[in-house]
Amino acid sequence: MIRVLGGGAAQGIAATLAPEIEAATGLAVDGDYGPVGGMRDRIAAGEAADLVILSRSLVESLAAQGHVLADSLVDIGDVATGIAVRETDPDLSCATGDALRGALLEADGIFFPDPQQATAGIHFAGVLKRLGIHDRLSDRFRTFPGGIPAMAALARSDLVRPVGCTQVTEILGSTGVRLAGLLPPGCDLVTTYTAGVTARAARPEAARAMIAVLAAPEAAAARAAAGFAG
Structure with a gap:
């Protein structure tokens, strides 16, 4: 098994490309996905993993600290942040800051990730302010x-x-919800996700091979369908 610690944005593409990863490495993926801040802390604390897939700034920080091999870093793609509604709900407008403000004021519940640890949650809390x-x-x-x-x-x-x-990847990868639109200019957030082999990797060559599959030109359509751009 290839042990992966990744942000939630990486879960869908890792699952989609699981057959290709197994064909390239002979190993299945054992992935644990969640808020990037928590994953960074786990790697920094010495938790064993073969590779990480987090926001570029966090992976670069881990590499600078010696937790990730600096020569292994590869960008997987850019992920925008969006607004979601249930599949059966009507459309809402979020194309401008004023439209987004109005839509949020009309909502009777606002669902979002951890405003302390998750990339989208931290940003969205700031947008609300x-x-x-x-x-x-x-x-x-x-x-x-x-x-x-x-x-x-x-x-x-x-x-x-x-x-x-x-993040759009998490909306597109979830059932029962759909993407209403991206956060508008002035409120938007696009995050680059980067993969890297950890310094403690038990299977470093397999980890590099998995990264190659995730970033391969042949996987461009799968990345786009999962919500990655670039």
């Missing part, structure tokens, strides 16, 4: 360890007009 509605809406917040559980909870919600926010 910039729009001047964070404190006004705080009793409607429904926060979760990561974007995938947040989207699962949104899909199950029996509220009248719930909305969610997380």
Whole structure:
């Protein structure tokens, strides 16, 4: 097994390309995905893994600290952050800051990942503050360890007009929800995700081979379908 610690954004593409990864390495993927801050802390604390897939800045930081091999870093792609609604809910407008503000004020529940550890959660909390509605809406917040559980909870919600926010990869990879639109200019966030082999990797060559599959030109369509650009 290839042990992977990754941000939630990486879960869908790793699952989609699992057959190709196994064909290239002879090994299945044992992945653990969640907020990037928590994954960084686990690697920094010495947890064993063969590779990490996190935001570029965190992987570069881990490499500078000696936890990830600097010569192994490869960008997988860029991931935007978007607004989600349940599959059966009507469209909402979020094309401008004012439209997003109005949509959030109309929502009776707002589902998003950890505002302390998750990339999208940290950013979205800041957006709410910039729009001047964070404190006004705080009793409607429904926060979760990561974007995938947040989207699962949104899909199950029996509220009248719930909305969610997380990275596009996590919206597209979840059932029962759909992408309403990207965060608008001035509120937007695009995160580059980077893979790297850890210094403690038990299977470093397999980890490099897995990274090659994830970043291969032949996988461009799969990456795009999963929400990665670039």
